[in-house]
Amino acid sequence: MRPSFIAVAVAATLSVSACSKEESDSEPVPTTVAQPQELVAVPVLDPATGLIVAQDWELVRANCTPCHSAKLVTQQRGTAEQWLRMIRWMQASQNLWPLDDNTESRIIAYLADNYPPDAARRRAAIPPALMPPNPFSRTE
Numbered sequence: 732m733r734p735s736f737i738a739v740a741v742a743a744t745l746s747v748s749a750c751s752k753e754e755s756d757s758e759p760v761p762t763t764v765a766q767p768q769e770l771v772a773v774p775v776l777d778p779a780t781g782l783i784v785a786q787d788w789e790l791v792r793a794n795c796t797p798c799h800s801a802k803l804v805t806q807q808r809g810t811a812e813q814w815l816r817m818i819r820w821m822q823a824s825q826n827l828w829p830l831d832d833n834t835e836s837r838i839i840a841y842l843a844d845n846y847p848p849d850a851a852r853r854r855a856a857i858p859p860a861l862m863p864p865n866p867f868s869r870t871e
């Protein structure tokens with residue numbers, strides 16, 4: 732009974748793939764090739780908090796979401812130093828509890844790795860009048 736079932740399943744799979752092969756033969760071949768920036772891994776998000784699921788994310792969920800939405804965390808970007816300053820500010824003024832060294836450094840590593848300063852937050856371009864002379868310009 733079992734072997735014949737498997738044989739049927741295999742035959743069905745083969746005929747389906749044969750079908751889709753024919754279809755794809757008649758369709759135009761895609762001409763666009765994925766660009767390197769499109770190949771960046773898409774992070775997996777925790778559906779409840781929106782936190783990126785990566786090493787120690789649960790530590791961050793436990794310590795950083797009791798008082799406010801995780802959105803406050805995920806919309807923020809910073810270096811390890813900037814994240815540490817934010818934690819110190821909350822401890823000094825917002826009643827964030829003391830974190831032991833191990834917990835704190837793991838939380839900061841998670842934050843700095845997953846929410847680092849990004850291109851969208853770079854400063855605006857310097858106005859042309861404030862730019863230094865261009866050594867390659869023919870008119871200057």
Ligand code: HEC
Nearest residue numbers: 794795796797798799803804807817818821825826827828
């Ligand atoms: C004891 C409560 C409490 C805990 C726990 C807590 N926070 Fe906060 N946090 C606050 C309060 C209060 C604010 C100010 C909220 C507001 O402005 O609406 C805040 C604001 C923030 C902001 C926004 C700062 C800004 O400049 O807008 C960030 C980012 C943040 N918290 C990150 C964290 C992280 C990361 C953790 C975990 C290490 C954490 N919070 C844990 C109380 C807490």
